[in-house]
Amino acid sequence: MARLEKVIFIFFAVLAVLPLLLPDWPYWGRVLSSALMLSSLALAQNVLLGYTGYPAFGGIAFFGIGGYTTAILMKSYSVPFLPSLLVGGMVAGFTALIIAPPLMRLKSHYFAITTLALQLALGEVVANLEFTGGTDGINLPIYRGPFEGYFFHFMFLFLALISFLINLWVDRSVFGYALKAIREDEVAAESVGVNTVLFKSFSFGISSFLTGLVGGVYAYWITYIDPTSMFDPLLSVKTFVALLLGGVGTTIGPLLGAFLLEMVSEIVWSGLTEVHGIILGLLIVLGILLVPRGILGVR
C-alpha cells in the first residue's frame, strides 16, 4: 500500500509537468481538470463515507455553497479570486460543522437522502433569491493572467493533492481511527471514549470545506454558474460512482475511480454524444454489479 501511495505522488508530479508535454492542451487541459476535480470531490467524500461511514449523497450542496460564495464575492464585491475561494471553502465547512449535530443523528440512506434534500432545497433557495442571480445564474469574470491556459489545471491539481494528503493523514492517524470506530459502531465508539458528535462533525466539516473549495474553483473555471449546475444531483452521483468504483475507505481508490470514470465518460461523451446518458447509466449499473466493492475495495 505504502508503495502504491508513492506512485501517486509521482503521478501528481507527472500531472504537474504535463502541460509542457501534451499537444492540444486546451482539450487535454479541460479533460484533466475535470478528472482532477472529480478526484478532489471523491476524496473529500471519502473522508466522510469511507472513514466515518456517512454517505453525504447531497454533499454537492457544499460545492454549491463554495461556488456561489466565491462567485458572489468576486462579482458583487470585486474580491480577488483567492480570498473569495478561501471564504467560499470556509463558509461551506462551517455550515457543515453547524448542521452536523442534528443532521448526523440520521444514518445510512436516511442521512444520504436528507443531505440530498438539503442540496436540492439550497438549489431552490438560490434559484429564488435576487443576489444569487436566481435561475439566471451568475457570469463570473474571466481569468486573464499568468499561466492563462494552465491556471485551472494547477488549481485543481493543488486541490486534489491537498485532498489526497488529508486522506492519507486520516488513514494513518489517531483521528482517523476514531472516525473508523464511528463508522463501525457509534455506541461502542462512545464507550471507548470517542466523542462521536465532535468527531463526525469535524469529518463532515473537513469534507465540506474541501468540497466548497472545489466548487469555488469550478465556478471560476466554468465562468457561468446557475442553481442547476451548482446543486446538480448528477454531480453527486458521479462523485460517488467514482468513489465506489475505485474503492471506499482507501486513499488511492477515489483517485483511481475518478480518473477512470472521467476518461471513460470523456470518450463516451465525445464519441457518442447523443447516447452518452444511456451509456453513463449503463456504466454505473454495470460498474456496481461487477465491482461492488470497488477496484481497491476493502470493505
Add this chain to the structure above:
Amino acid sequence: RLGAAVSFSGKYAKEGELLKRGYELWKERVNAKGGIKVGNKRYKVEIIYYDDRSDPKTTAKLVEKLITQDKVRFILGPYGSAQVFAAAGVVEKYRALMVQGGGASSKIYRQGYRHVFGVFNIAPDYGKNLIDLAVSLKPRPKTVAIIYEKDIFSEDAARGALEEAKKKGLKVVLFEGYPKGTQDLSSLMLKIRMKRPDVVIGAGHFKDSVLVIKQLKQFRINPKFVGLTVGPPVPAFVKALGKDAEYVFGPVQWSKAFRYKDPLFGSTEGFVKAYRERYGEDPEYHAAGGTAAALALQIAIERAGSLEVDKVRKELLSMKVETFYGVIGFDETGKIVTKPMAVIQIQGGKPVTVYPFREAEPVYPKPEWK
C-alpha cells in the same frame, strides 16, 4: 466551419428546430453560391450541431467542446436566453466569436462580453409591444395579470410588460413567476380567476404558452386580451391548440410582412419564398433570426477578408447592413439596435401582423372559450 449547440429536444425543441432551419437555409444558399468568400478563397460552410436538450449547462459544455475539440472559432448561437447566456461565457473565455439569434434577455449584454453578438431585440420589448397594443384597443382594458416562467428571458420580458403597463396606467393585479418546467399552473389560474383581469400576459416559451391557454380554458377564465411572448407565431402552436389558439396575441422579432432588401435572398420576399420551397410552410421569426445571425457573421467575415476573430469582430461592430430581416447593426455590447418588432394575432389558424402596421384588424375583445 461553424458550430452550433441547439435544443432539439426538451422544452425548447420546437424553437430549436426552427432555428436550425434558419441556419440550414442560409448554409445551403451560401454553399450554392460557392461558399463564404475570405480574401479570394471560397470556403464551403459546414455546421456541426449538438443537442443541448434545452439545458444551459449542457449548452456550455457543448460549446466548450465545439471550441476545444472540434476547433470551431465561430459559434452560431443556441436557442433560449439561458442557453445563450451560458454559451456566452465559454465563448468569451476562449476568445471565440458567437453571433446568435436565439436569446433576447438584456442580461446577456450586461456582462461586458466582447465576443457575443445578437440579432434579437431585447426581451423587455416583447412585453412592451404587447401592452402598447392592448392599450390602443377599444374599450381600453383596465387591469392586467402577468405571469412568467422564471427564466432569464421570460422574467425580463415580463418586467418589460410590467413597466409599460404601469407607465400606461394599467392596474397590474397579478405579477408572479413560476419555476421552469412547471406542468400545472392551477394555483396561478385560481388567482387569475379571482382577479378577473382584462388582459392576461404570459411570458414563457412555446410549451408554457400551450399550457397557459389549456388551463385558462380549463378554469374558464375569459380575459379580453391574451398575449403570450413566445409561441403564437410558431406554426405548431395552432396545431397543438386548434380552435383554442384563435385570437391570441404574440410579439415577433420579425414578420414576413417586413419589406427589406437582402444581399443573399434579394429581399424579404425572396427569403420567404426560399423558405417555403424548402420547408413547405411560412417562416416565422425564430428561423429568420437564425438566418439573420448567420448572415451577419458571413458579411462580417467577408468584409474582414479573414478568419481571425478580432478582425471579424471589428467588422461586426461597425456594420450597418440592410437584410431581409431589417437593418442589422450592433452597439458596443453586441446587441442589435437597428430594427423594430411587431405583434401578430392568430386569426383563422394563421398568424397575421396587427401591430405596429396592420395586415388585418385585431379581434378584440376575445370571444369566450367554447
Add this chain to the structure above:
Amino acid sequence: MRALEVIGVEKSFGGNKVLKGISFGVEEGETVGIVGPNGSGKTTLLNVIGGVIRQDRGRVLAFGKDISSRRPSERARLGIGRTFQITRLFSNLTALENVMIALHYGSSLPATKEKALEILEEVGLSHKAKDRASSLSLAQRKRLELARALALQPRVLLLDEVFAGLNPVSIKEIVDLLKRLREERRITLILAEHVLKALFQLTERVLVLSEGRLIFDGRPEDMAQNEEVIKAYLGERYVGKGS
C-alpha cells in the same frame, strides 16, 4: 472513596417501567455482581451507568463527581469501561485495531500498537490480532470486548454477561484475569451475570434485580437463602442442588 454511586435511578421505555428507583454504592476496588431474571433491567442499569441510555430520574456519581449528564465518551475517559451483552465490536477492523482505538489517547502509533498487542495477549487473543472482528467466534468476541475495555485503563469495569457462551476453560481464564486486574490495579468490577458459578468466584456482594427493583443486596450465601430471590430468580432446583 466510592467508585460509583447510583441514586434513585428510574427508566421506562414507552410506559414500561424498567428501572424503579435503584440506589446503591460501590467502593473503590470492590466487586459487585448484578443478577436477576431475564428482563429485570440489568443491562439497562449498566447502560445508564455507562451513559448509553439516559435515565428519566435519579443520578449517577463516579468518584464523587456527578456524571448523570455526561456523554458516554466522557465517562469512558473518566475511567468507566464496559462490555456489551450482545457484542458491539468494530466488525470491519482487525482485533488489534479494535483495541488501538480504545487506546487512542496514547502516544505514537507504533507505541499504541505495541500496547494493544500486550492487552490482546493478556486476554488470550494475540493469535487473532490480525483477524477481522467479524470473523471471530462468540467467545473470542467476548474476549476482544474485554480487551477493548481494558485498553481504556478503566478504574471501573462494567461487564455485561462476559461469561455467557464461554466454556469452562475460558471462564477460568477470564476469572483469573479479572482477579489479577483487581489486585494489580484496584479496578472496581461490576458484573451482570447469569453464570453464577463464575460470579461467585469473584464477588462477595450481589445485587438482585427483579422487575426493575433492587430486591436484595448482600452476600451470595445469604442470597441463596432469600425466599424472594429464590422465587424470582434461582428457582427451587438451584437451591436443591446447593452451591
Add this chain to the structure above:
Amino acid sequence: MDLLLQLLLEALLLGTFYAFLSLGFSLTWGVLNILNLAYGSLVVLGSYLAYSLFNAVGVDPIVSLPISFAVGFGLGLLLQASFVNRVIKLEPFMVLILTFGLDILISHTLNYFFKADIRSIDVPYAEGSLVVGNLIVSKVKLLVFILSLLFTFLLFVFLKFTWTGRAIRAVALDVEGARLVGISPERVFALTMGIGTGIAFLSGNLYGILQGFTPFDGGFLTVKAFLVSVLGGLGRVESALLGGLFLGTMEIFVSFYAGESWKLFASLVLMILVLIFRPRGLMGGKYYGEA
C-alpha cells in the same frame, strides 16, 4: 371561504394521487430495503407506455391500466432477476447509487426514443371541468383521484389480510431469519418488486392522464414518492395516505400563498425537519429493517 374550500379540494385530489404514487416506492423500500431512485423513471416509463398504446394502437388510457400493471409487474420480476437479488446484499448506499444509474439509463433511453418533448395523453371525455357552486373541478383530476383511491384501497386489502404481507415484512427484517422459518426470500423479493413496479406503472399511467410529461420527470416524481413515504412513515398504506394528503395540502397552499417557486423548497425543508425530528414519520411506528 370558497377559496379555502377550493384549495382544500385541490389538495385532496392531488394528495390522493401522491399517496398512490408513493406506495410502490415505500413498498420496495420497506421490504427490500431498496431506496429505488429509479422509481420516478419507472413511473414515467408507465406514462410512455400508456401514451404509446393510446397513440399507436388507440387504447383508451383507462383500458390500458391493467396492461400497465401487468407490464410493470413483469418488468419488476425482470429487474429482480437481473440484479436486485445480487444487490440486496450490498450496502444500502451502494444500492442507492445503483438505482440512480438505472434512473439515468431509463430516462436517457426514453429521451433517445421520444425526445425531451412534453407529451400528454388527452382523454377527450375528461376534458374541461365541472362547476359546483363556486367550486371548479377539472374532470381529469377527478378521474385520477377516483382511480388512485380505488387502487390504494385494493393494495390495502391485499397487504393487510394476507400471510404474504407478513412474509414480506419478515424478509425485510432478517433474510436469514426468514430462511430459518421456511420463507424463500427470493420469491418474496420477486413478488414485492413486481408489485412495486406494477404500482409505478399504474401511477405512471395516471400521471400521463393528469398532465404533460417528459423523460426527465422521473427525478421529481421520485422526490415526491420519497417525501410521502418519509412524511407518513414507512410500511403502512394508511401512512402513505396521510403523507400524500399532507404533501398535497402543503404544496397547494404554499404555491398559492408563497408562489409556485417555493413549493419544492417547502416540501424539501419539511422533509428534512420531519426526518430529523420525527425520523419515523408523522404516524410513528418503526421503520422496517430497523432494530
Add this chain to the structure above:
Amino acid sequence: MSGKVLEVSDLRAGYGDVEILRSIHLHVSDGEIVAIFGSNGSGKSTFLKVVAGLLRPWGGSVRYMDEHIEELSPEERVRRGIALAAEGRKLFLGMSVEENLLLGSWIKRDKVRENLERVYEYFPQLREKRKTLAGDLSGGQQQMLSIGRALMSEPRLLMIDELSLGLAPAVVDRLAQIILSIREKEGISILVVEQEVSLALEISDRAYVFDLGTIVDEGSSEELLRRDSIRRTYLSLM
C-alpha cells in the same frame, strides 16, 4: 429408515479459504437428544449452520431421514422439518413477539393457533410480551423467542445453539424440563450446543466433544459424565 434422523459423515466446511470443520462424523437418532460442547471457536456453531443450510459444506455428506440434503436451500430444509434456533438469534427485531412466532409457522399455517398456544405455555413470559417488538426484549427473552419460533414449525429435528446463553438459572431449569417434555410429547430429535457441560450432559442421551474442528470425544452422556478427562477439563474447574 435406519432410525437416524441426521447422519453426517466426513463433513468439511469453512469460511473463505479457512477450513473450520475437518472431517466431522456425527449422527442423531430418532427421538434422541444429542449435545455438543467443546472449546470456544471449535466450530460448533459452524456445524449447525451447515446442517441448517446457511453454509455450504466443502465436502462430505449430510443426510436427513436417509436423504442427501447438501444441495437443499435452508427454506426447503425447514419444510422438511429441520429448525434452528441460531446463534445471534436471527429474529425479526422490528416485529412483535407474536408476529415472530406466527412467522415461525410459515410452513404450518393451518396450525398457527395451536402452535402459538403451545409455545406460550412453554414460555409464559413471551405471552406477556407478545406485543413488544422483538428488538426491545432483553437478551434472555430473545433467546426464548428464538427457541419458541423454531418450535412453531413443528420440527422433526430441532437444533439450538447455546441453549442456556444468558438465561437466568430458573429459566435454564425450566428450559431443560421443556426440552425433555418436548421430546416426550412430540417425539422429535434435538441437537443442542451447550457450554454448561453438566447441564448438557444432564438433558442429553449422547454427546459429542468438539475441538479445533474435529470431534475429539463422544459417547452416551452417562458414560461421558463419568469419564475422567471430561471431569477434569469441564467439570472440576468450578
